[in-house]
Amino acid sequence: MEVIMADFILLDEDFSDFPIGEFPYDKNHSAMGEYHFIHYPGYYGKWYDPVCNHVYNGQGASWIISEYNGKHFMEQMRIRNDKPHRTFPMLTSGDRFWRDYTITASVRMFTTKWGNAGIGFCCQNSANLLVLVFEEHELRLEYRHKEDVTVLDSVPFDYNCDDTYVLKAEIKGSHVICSVDDKVYFDLDTEYARQGGKVAITATIPTQFGFVNVTTSESTAASIDAARNAYKAECEDAQAHYPKMKLLKKIDLKGCGTGRQLRFGHLLGNGEYQMVMAQCQKRVNRDAYGTISCLTAFDLDGNILWQHGEPTDNHDIGTISADMPMQIYDIDGDGFDEVITAKNFEVLILDGKTGEVKKRAKTPFSTPEEDGTIIGVPDKIYAFDRINPDGMRICNFRGLEKPRDILIKDRYCRVYALNDDLEVMWHFQSDKNTGHFPFAIDINGDGHDELLVGYNMLDCHGNKMWTMPxxxxxxxxxxxxxxxxxxxxxxxxxxxxxxxxxxxxxxxxxxxxxxxxxxxxxxxxxxxxxxxxxxxxxxxxxxxxxxxxxxxxxxxxxxxxxxxxxxxxxxxxxxxxxxxxxxxxxxxxxxxxxxxxxxxxxxxxxxxxxxxxxxxxxxxxxxxxxxxxxxxxxxxxxxxxxxxxxxxxxxxxxxxxxxxxxxxxxxxxxxxxxxx
CATH class of the missing domain: 2.115.10 (Tachylectin-2; Chain A)
Incomplete structure (x- = not known):
């Protein structure tokens, strides 16, 4: 008698384990995740949201869990995907080792006037996958990679906002069979299927997903486990050949901690490292005009050497996603690093040993004739009469034996070159966004730094040499x-x-x-x-x-x-x-x-x-x-x-x-x- 083997279940999801509400997300839609590791609280189940977008600020979650007639649904809530560039909201599940499976999911679109909705599969990452989607009253099989979308096949499909459709994709090697409500629409071979990978639900319009099932054969499930274990073993073998991490120090930051506003240097001139942490505040508009509220200097035993400003244990003080104007450097050549910073519209040079002010100067004026042409600021007007420095670097525009010039900048438009007496030598107002941290380098071997300011290259006097196209x-x-x-x-x-x-x-x-x-x-x-x-x-x-x-x-x-x-x-x-x-x-x-x-x-x-x-x-x-x-x-x-x-x-x-x-x-x- 023939024995029929049951399919192996990789995923059986009806969203019933999710509480009614929002799928976890960054409620500030901030840039903190650019260089901070942030895990947002909430229940994720077996799903991952790979999409973040600052234009979602004030718009709540991308995904919510709803209920109707005792059933839970996962719903996508975004209505556009063109900013900051082409983006496809999705949730993914599984791992890159999955292959040769069948994914089935129910999809109901709440609007049919624009956008797309469907399922993803063979997903190596959220910008490298196959998708079966409804769009422009067609059913399409597409390959998405980076910024490109390739339509592999399409047929007319008269979908509506009231019906729920069951989408299915069966993958075996390079062979893909796609159906809706058990009717096959695509049966083809594509090399993109061979890569295998995660599954996804995806939509650029409000869409309701009721279930997602993924099955494979027992033998394929075993080979998936074998591939995953082989990678794990390869990692473990490599880890055995290299030094492991040994904890050397634990430091209590004593309520003076912050995010990545941290600098290391030699404040005491003893050959050992010390550090300075900056707590910050936001002004006017999110991170556009961040300012330092307190500097705390520590040694690496956790002893506070000095403070400039008033510390706080309010963690919101550290959640700023911009550079603060602060560097540690021996700007005067006395053998001790100074702390060069800016606060309250002044550029300051602080004694590294004590935090006392050695030099100070007002920041430059934002002149009225510039205000109408400044780019990259909220509301198209600069908020202050004087420049609020966004970042700072040490340069060598004068061609000295060692760098002794200071570059400050506003958020995205102007840079100012100061000498070590804090006098403005020159400034440049850019017609293109300056970016966050211009790069100073002697590109022509004359001993003077040139400056790449965004897409523009300046000479050591602040004159434009060329611009990228x-x-x-x-x-x-x-x-x-x-x-x-x-x-x-x-x-x-x-x-x-x-x-x-x-x-x-x-x-x-x-x-x-x-x-x-x-x-x-x-x-x-x-x-x-x-x-x-x-x-x-x-x-x-x-x-x-x-x-x-x-x-x-x-x-x-x-x-x-x-x-x-x-x-x-x-x-x-x-x-x-x-x-x-x-x-x-x-x-x-x-x-x-x-x-x-x-x-x-x-x-x-x-x-x-x-x-x-x-x-x-x-x-x-x-x-x-x-x-x-x-x-x-x-x-x-x-x-x-x-x-x-x-x-x-x-x-x-x-x-x-x-x-x-x-x-x-x-x-x-x-x-x-x-x-x-």
């Missing part, structure tokens, strides 16, 4: 690089993440060499992530829209792989953990899916499950040998980790971004030596 959005991060192989060998370049313009690579004359439309590109780093390959590899992550997808490129800018760890706050900081010349990529401080990965996407170092703070993380060489330590912190405490082996002599010491130009919006690099 890009006008939209702004550059979040900039890294200088040099091609070590390929057709552009020897060419120096800037690797830039530019919001909805994606990942850009231009030469030192502003000519675009590469452009990848990955959505809103947010962070970038270059380092020796794959020592067996030539040059330095590049890694990029996106945020607004489809957040948290990591794209990895070779040294010539060709993509090698992409992955999604379903976490925000992925830093992509290069870490000199082993001291052998290979860099690891720091993601965030999550115990399970954070930690460090190598250039193949293998998790090589995990955080211990020891109750450490997870909101912020950073790699800094604080102690012992030339290898980096890892610092994690939140508003209340800080943990510092080092390698669990003994310090090593003569280990690799890379050339990295200097401590005195810290920023939440600086691209990171780790090179064998400085080459510019």
């Amino acid at each position: 890009v006008n939209e959005d702004h550059i979040d991060e900039i890294v200088p690089g040099r091609f070590e192989s390929g057709p552009h060998k020897g060419t120096k370049f800037f690797a830039c993440v530019a919001g909805k313009e994606g990942f850009l690579i231009s030469d030192f004359n502003g000519k675009l060499l590469k452009k990848d439309g990955i959505g809103h590109a947010q962070r970038v780093s270059l380092a020796n992530y794959l020592p067996n390959r030539p040059g330095y590899e590049m890694v990029v992550v996106n945020f607004w829209g489809h957040q948290g997808i990591i794209y990895f490129y070779d040294s010539e800018g060709n993509q090698l792989w992409e992955m999604e760890n379903e976490l925000n706050g992925n830093l992509l900081t290069p870490v000199n953990w082993t001291g052998d010349g290979q860099d690891f990529i720091l993601l965030n401080a999550d115990v399970e899916r954070g930690g460090m990965i190598d250039g193949n996407g293998i998790q090589v170092v995990k955080f211990p499950d020891d109750g450490h703070p997870t909101m912020c993380a950073e790699a800094v060489n604080l102690y012992g040998d030339a290898r980096d330590e890892i610092v994690t912190w939140d508003y209340d405490s800080m943990y510092i980790y080092t390698q669990d082996d003994a310090p090593k002599d003569d280990v690799y010491a890379p050339f990295k971004y200097p401590d005195y130009n810290a920023s939440n919006y600086r691209g990171e690099y780790s090179y064998r030596e400085k080459w510019w």
Whole structure:
């Protein structure tokens, strides 16, 4: 007698476990997740929401759980998907190892005038998947990847707002069969199906989903488990070969903590590191005019050295997603780092040992003739008579033996170059968005810094030299690089993440060499992530829209792989953990899916499950040998980790971004030596 084997259930979801209300989300729709790891409270079940969008501010949740006649439904509530760029709201479930399954789901659209709704499958990440959707009174099978949507097949379909439709997709290898209410509409082969992956419900209009079922065969379920276990074993094998994290310090921040407004330097001139944390306040409009409310200087034993301002244990003080004007640097050459900052419309140079003011000057005026042409400010008018500095970096415009110039900027339009007496040498009002953290570099070898301000390059006197052929959005991060192989060998370049313009690579004359439309590109780093390959590899992550997808490129800018760890706050900081010349990529401080990965996407170092703070993380060489330590912190405490082996002599010491130009919006690099 023939034995009929039952299908193996990968997902059986009717949303009955969800309480009526909202699916968890960032109620502020803020940029905190760009470089903080934030887990929003609530019940997630087996689902993940990969979409965040600042234009949703004030609009509540994207997904709600409703009830009718004793049944629960998951409903999508957004009505547009064109800002900040093309975005497809969705919830995903499963993992990238799923393959060869059947997904069935019920879909009811509450409007049919525009938009689309349906199911996703073979989803390697939220911007790499197949979808079966209703749109423009058609049923379509599409492949979505990055910014592109390819219609693989379509048929007319007279759907309405009252009926509920049961969509089904059956995947076996490259073969896909798609049906609605048990009627087959598409039966075809596509290589995109072979990648396998998660399932999704997706809509750009108000839509109600009643159930989602995913089944496969017993044998396929076993092979899925085998693939997942093989990856886990590969990670565990790699982790066994590298030093683990050893907790070195726990620091009580004594009610003076903050988010990533943290700087490290040598305040006491004793060769040891100290740190300064800035608490902040928002003025006028969200993060547009953030200001420092209190600076607290600590040593690494947690002793408060001094404070400038009044601290608070109100955690809202730290939730600002912008750079604050603060650097630690020996600006006067006396052997002790000063703290250079701005508060209450003054630029201040504070004594690093005591916090006392050594120099002060009023910030420049926002002149009336400029006010009508300022870009990037709320309400199209600057809120104050004087500039409220948004960020700060140390530069060398005068060509001195060491940098002694200070660059300040407003949010997105103007930059001001000050000398070490806090006198304005020049200022530049940009016709294109300046971005968050302009990059100073001597590109012509004359000993003076030039300045890449967004898409514009300025000379050391603030005159425009050239501009990239890009006008939209702004550059979040900039890294200088040099091609070590390929057709552009020897060419120096800037690797830039530019919001909805994606990942850009231009030469030192502003000519675009590469452009990848990955959505809103947010962070970038270059380092020796794959020592067996030539040059330095590049890694990029996106945020607004489809957040948290990591794209990895070779040294010539060709993509090698992409992955999604379903976490925000992925830093992509290069870490000199082993001291052998290979860099690891720091993601965030999550115990399970954070930690460090190598250039193949293998998790090589995990955080211990020891109750450490997870909101912020950073790699800094604080102690012992030339290898980096890892610092994690939140508003209340800080943990510092080092390698669990003994310090090593003569280990690799890379050339990295200097401590005195810290920023939440600086691209990171780790090179064998400085080459510019």
